[in-house]
Amino acid sequence: MSTTRPRRGFAAGIILAAIALAAVGLTACGSSTSSSSSPSASTAAGPIAVTDSAGNTVTLQQPATRIVSLAPANTEIAFAVGAGSKMVAGTTYDDYPAAAKSLPKAGDFSNPSVEKIASFNPDLVLITGGVQAPLRAKLVKLGMNVYVIDPTTYAGVMTDIANVGKLAGTSTQAQKVVASMKQAQADVQAKVGSLATKSTFIEIYSKPLMTAGTGTFISDMVGMAGGTNLGDSAGAGFPNFSSEVLLKDDPAVYIADSGSMSKPGDLSTRPGFSSLTAVKDGHVYVIEDSLIARPGPRLALGLEQLAKMIHPEAYTTP
Amino acid sequence: MTRLGRTSVWPGIALAAALLLVCLVLSLVLGPAPLSLSQLWHFVTSGPVPGNLANAIFWQIRMPRVLLACLVGAELAVAGVILQDLFLNPLTDPYVTGVSSGAALGATIGIVLHWSGLPWTTMLALVGGLATLGIVWMAARRRGRIDIFVLLLAGVTISYLASAMVTVLMIQGNQDMRAIVYWLMGSFSGRGWAEVEIALVAVPFMIVPLFFTREMDIMLQGEKRALELGVEVERTKRLLLVTAGVLTAIAVSVCGIIGFVGLVVPHIVRLVVGPSHRSLLPVSLLAGAALLGIADLLSRTVIAPNEIPVGVVTTFVGAPLFVYLLRRGRRA
Numbered sequence: 001m002s003t004t005r006p007r008r009g010f011a012a013g014i015i016l017a018a019i020a021l022a023a024v025g026l027t028a029c030g031s032s033t034s035s036s037s038s039p040s041a042s043t044a045a046g047p048i049a050v051t052d053s054a055g056n057t058v059t060l061q062q063p064a065t066r067i068v069s070l071a072p073a074n075t076e077i078a079f080a081v082g083a084g085s086k087m088v089a090g091t092t093y094d095d096y097p098a099a100a101k102s103l104p105k106a107g108d109f110s111n112p113s114v115e116k117i118a119s120f121n122p123d124l125v126l127i128t129g130g131v132q133a134p135l136r137a138k139l140v141k142l143g144m145n146v147y148v149i150d151p152t153t154y155a156g157v158m159t160d161i162a163n164v165g166k167l168a169g170t171s172t173q174a175q176k177v178v179a180s181m182k183q184a185q186a187d188v189q190a191k192v193g194s195l196a197t198k199s200t201f202i203e204i205y206s207k208p209l210m211t212a213g214t215g216t217f218i219s220d221m222v223g224m225a226g227g228t229n230l231g232d233s234a235g236a237g238f239p240n241f242s243s244e245v246l247l248k249d250d251p252a253v254y255i256a257d258s259g260s261m262s263k264p265g266d267l268s269t270r271p272g273f274s275s276l277t278a279v280k281d282g283h284v285y286v287i288e289d290s291l292i293a294r295p296g297p298r299l300a301l302g303l304e305q306l307a308k309m310i311h312p313e314a315y316t317t318p
Numbered sequence: 319m320t321r322l323g324r325t326s327v328w329p330g331i332a333l334a335a336a337l338l339l340v341c342l343v344l345s346l347v348l349g350p351a352p353l354s355l356s357q358l359w360h361f362v363t364s365g366p367v368p369g370n371l372a373n374a375i376f377w378q379i380r381m382p383r384v385l386l387a388c389l390v391g392a393e394l395a396v397a398g399v400i401l402q403d404l405f406l407n408p409l410t411d412p413y414v415t416g417v418s419s420g421a422a423l424g425a426t427i428g429i430v431l432h433w434s435g436l437p438w439t440t441m442l443a444l445v446g447g448l449a450t451l452g453i454v455w456m457a458a459r460r461r462g463r464i465d466i467f468v469l470l471l472a473g474v475t476i477s478y479l480a481s482a483m484v485t486v487l488m489i490q491g492n493q494d495m496r497a498i499v500y501w502l503m504g505s506f507s508g509r510g511w512a513e514v515e516i517a518l519v520a521v522p523f524m525i526v527p528l529f530f531t532r533e534m535d536i537m538l539q540g541e542k543r544a545l546e547l548g549v550e551v552e553r554t555k556r557l558l559l560v561t562a563g564v565l566t567a568i569a570v571s572v573c574g575i576i577g578f579v580g581l582v583v584p585h586i587v588r589l590v591v592g593p594s595h596r597s598l599l600p601v602s603l604l605a606g607a608a609l610l611g612i613a614d615l616l617s618r619t620v621i622a623p624n625e626i627p628v629g630v631v632t633t634f635v636g637a638p639l640f641v642y643l644l645r646r647g648r649r650a
Contacts, residue, residue, distance in 0.1 A: 055379070207429075207497040208507045234623045243508060245350040245623035247375045259493065266434070271510030272378030275371050 007308025031188045050163040053150040054129060054136070060145055064124035068106050068117055071136075074126035074164075075100045076296035081165040083174035096290065096298070104117060114138050124167055149295065153220045154185065154303065157295045177297050184300035185224060188307045191314040192226030198310050200227030201251040201278070204238055204293070206260045209254050211241045218292050223300065225306035226314075247272050253310050254278035259289035285309040327600070330591040332589070333603035338388070341611040343634075344368050345384040348615060350622045351375055382511045387614035387628070389517040389606035390506075392580055393569040395606025396524050398580035399599055400562040401526025403534055404555065405466060411581035412566040416473035416558075419480035420450025426484045430491040439501070440571050450476055455559070457586040458626050463561065503627045504576035506614050513572040520568040523561050524583060524603055530554060531595035536592065552588050578632040579610055582640050588641040609636065 015179020028275045043275030051191045058067040069075040075090045079097050087136035089106035090142060106117050110131060125139055139146045147167060151157045170208045200222050211231030216238070218313065230251050234241050247270045254267065254276065267284055268274040278284055287309070291302030308315050347353045351372065354363070366377040397412035405414070423445020428439035450615050454476055458469035527534070533554045537544045541551050566580075583606045584598070585615070589595040613631040620626055 062584065176471055191466040205496055208500050208505060210496075242350055242506070242623045242625055244375055244379050244618070247371055247379065248351040250371055271382065272374040275369060275374035275378070280369075 027147040039227065048166055048169075050147070050166055052146075052163065053152075053156065053160060054133070054152045055147040056136070056146075056148065057269065058145055058147045058163075058167065060124065060167055064122075064145070064167050066120065066122045067126065067168065068120050068122040069094070069126045070106060070112050070117075070132060071126070071128040071149065072096070072100075072290070073107060073294040073296040074128065075103075076298065077161050077164050078168070079167060080173075080177050080297040081161060082170040083164070083168035086168055088122060089117075114142070116270060118142055118144070126164065142278045151217055151295050152179075152215050153192055153217050154222075154224060154299060157217060157299055158182070160295070181297060181300045184303055185258055192307050192311045195311055195314060197223075197226055197228045198252040199249065200253040200255060200310055201241075201246060202292075203254065203256040203260045206256070206266075209241045209243055209246070210238055210260075213237055213239050213258050217295055217299070221292065221303050221306055222310070225259065225303060225310050227306070227310040243270070243272065247275065250277050252278060252281075252283060254284045254285070255306070255309055257289050257293060258286050259293065275283045283309075290298060330597045330601045331604065334587075334601045334608070338604045338611070339606040341608040341615075342388065342501025343610050345387070345615045346380060348619055349375075349380055350619070353439040354450040376624075378510060382514045383614065383618075384508055384611060386509050386514050386517055388508050388611045389514070389520065390569045390573050390576065391583075391606040391608070391613075392524060392603045393517070393520050393565040393606075394576070394580035394610070395602040396527060396599065397562040397565040397569070398606075399584040399587075399595075399602050400527060400534075400558045401537060401580075402584055403595075404558060404562075405470060406538070406540075408585065409577055410453075412562065412569070413477075413575065413577075413580070414470060414473055415563055415566065416450045416454050416476035416480065417447045417563050417566045418570045418575050419454075419484075420448035421567055422502055423480040423483050423487075424574060425571070425574070426454055426487045426498050429494050429497045429501065440513060440516060440619075441573035444567055446480075447570055448564070450480065451560070451563035451567060455563075464555055468481050468557075469559070499575075501568050503529070503619075504574035504629045505627060506573055507618070507625055509573065512518075517568060517572050520565050521566075523564050526561055527558060527595075530558065532598060533591075534558070534595040534599075546576075558580070561634045571629040573628075575617065576610070576629045576632060578629065579606055579613075582636045583609055586640055586643055589646075 039212050047059055047061050054156055064083070066088045067078055067083060067086045069078055069087065069089055072091060072093050072095065075087065076096055078084060079086055079100060082098055087103055090100050091107060091109040092101040092105050093109050094100040094103065098284045104120070106120060107113055112132065112135060112175065114135070118250065123145060125144050125146045127135055127146055127148055129148060136146050136148060147164065147304045149160045151160050158181050162171070163175050163179050166170045173221055202212045202218060202222060204212055211234060212229065213235045215236040219229045219232055228248055232238070268279050273279055287302065287305055289307060291298050333383035337391045343358070346440050347355065347358055353376070361373060361376045364373070394412050398410070401412060401414065402410045407458060421443040425439050431438065454469055454472045455464070457472035458464050458466070460468070484498070488495050491498070501566035533544070535550050536547050537551065537554065544551050579632040584602050587598055587602045587605050591601050610628070612634065613629050613635055616635070617631045618629040
């Protein structure tokens with residue numbers, strides 16, 4: 001590689017960008033094992049102990065009263081389990097529910113400041129994996145209780161929701177959320193469970209073409225919705241995907257994440273895409289990003305939408 | 319080995335052309351859906367057939383991509399030869415003029431704007447690259463002549479400025495960060511005939527320098543000596559600079575910034591055929607095309623359906639080859 005200065009400037013820019021890029025993928029990405037924990041009936045009086053997505057045990061002497069969230073998904077979970085009033089800070093990207101927008105901000109998700117977080121004096125910090133993984137040690141060192149929400153399956157999301165409910169002392173409400181997610185799963189299973197699976201491609205990003213591979217809750221949900229996730233063949237996480245392979249494997253259904261910068265109308269203008277069966281037959285859909293890429297309670301809605309997109313025939317009233 | 323003599327240039331050219339031909343056939347045949355040679359012949363002779371998937375893979379995805387990689391490789395290699403000679407500096411690559419950074423800024427603006435209808439990213443990259451060439455040119459022009467030293471400094475400065483602006487846009491357009499980063503890394507993924515058409519515009523600019531090989535040979539001995547030997551130094555310099563600038567701008571606008579090819583291909587070719595431009599230019603053109611063609615083939619097949627950034631492959635393929643030739647060249 002050239003050692004001339006302009007290239008070095010670019011290299012620096014690219015490295016900077018790559019760091020922030022990792023953050024963008026975070027909402028959805030996860031590689032750790034999500035282990036469920038069901039401590040025998042932790043009463044409100046005794047200490048509460050749960051295991052987070054990263055396998056750490058988190059113990060609180062009493063339910064949390066000052067919660068800081070460092071990801072939009074975490075904020076959503078906190079509000080959903082009825083701990084919204086205990087939230088003292090969120091991130092600049094929080095947009096759901098509406099009340100989350102007016103919360104004080106602890107940072108911008110890819111670049112959280114330890115000082116800023118500490119200034120809120122939280123008794124529970126909800127962080128995520130990926131770029132935020134190194135943050136955990138720093139916060140724990142300062143004596144903070146940190147719970148990592150980084151699930152890789154739909155069931156893992158439910159476990160995290162139940163655990164946050166326990167930590168916040170709002171288990172009853174959390175169990176209701178989990179029950180409704182389970183109900184959505186059962187409803188979808190009833191509709192599409194007996195149908196032949198359809199080859200489905202999920203477009204996470206269009207430039208370059210990127211999909212959701214194995215070990216992601218998106219891939220998990222495609223399977224639950226009666227699809228075979230084509231992206232699984234490209235490996236784990238969020239791999240790039242060759243358009244040649246896409247044409248060769250020719251998925252029956254093409255679903256673009258709304259954050260992928262593409263519109264259904266754009267697809268047929270991409271080289272070769274007009275020959276895709278999904279494009280010719282009109283099985284191209286756009287799904288709202290926060291419904292499939294944000295590990296929170298609204299994944300239930302995303303799951304139902306996926307099922308309707310993959311198996312519309314199961315949802316048409318005869 | 320022909321060194322500096324007036325021996326025939328054709329063996330070198332024939333060898334490089336054969337290499338390119340092999341690379342073209344391999345690139346068209348190999349891929350996630352490999353073809354037999356008879357299938358290749360069938361697809362080539364039948365032409366594009368709408369609605370047929372295998373045909374669409376060949377004509378809409380693989381063919382334009384292979385052609386584009388080869389065209390860009392040739393453009394960068396020729397630009398590299400010209401600029402290394404003009405700057406009399408072996409570390410020069412086509413990007414020192416600032417043209418690539420200007421193109422990157424244009425592309426970034428194109429990505430952030432989200433305009434639809436036309437390939438705005440490519441077009442704005444081209445505009446950014448050419449505008450940078452113009453700015454650097456004006457900065458370096460003094461009393462009717464181009465000061466190469468000032469041109470280099472102006473190019474570096476503009477590069478920094480453009481990179482800083484790209485970074486600002488990247489931070490502002492958080493959602494577009496991924497697209498910008500991948501553009502900067504350089505790739506032929508998702509490119510089609512529209513990009514090939516733009517890259518084809520560069521063909522005349524690759525041919526023009528072939529008519530100035532004698533002047534380029536003489537100018538290697540310095541501007542003063544060239545003047546004494548009757549070369550119209552300023553005119554030649556201007557022509558070559560514009561040629562290299564336009565080649566770089568076009569190459570970068572269609573595929574982003576791909577390193578190593580423009581730097582190393584001229585060196586490799588010099589080690590093999592010697593510094594005479596009658597061989598150096600045409601062989602670099604063909605070898606650049608072959609190297610980037612092979613690099614892109616590896617980029618899209620090794621970990622398919624995922625892809626390795628092509629710039630990584632050019633470095634992995636080119637670096638060992640370069641070191642080997644450097645060592646062999648020293649012994650010879």
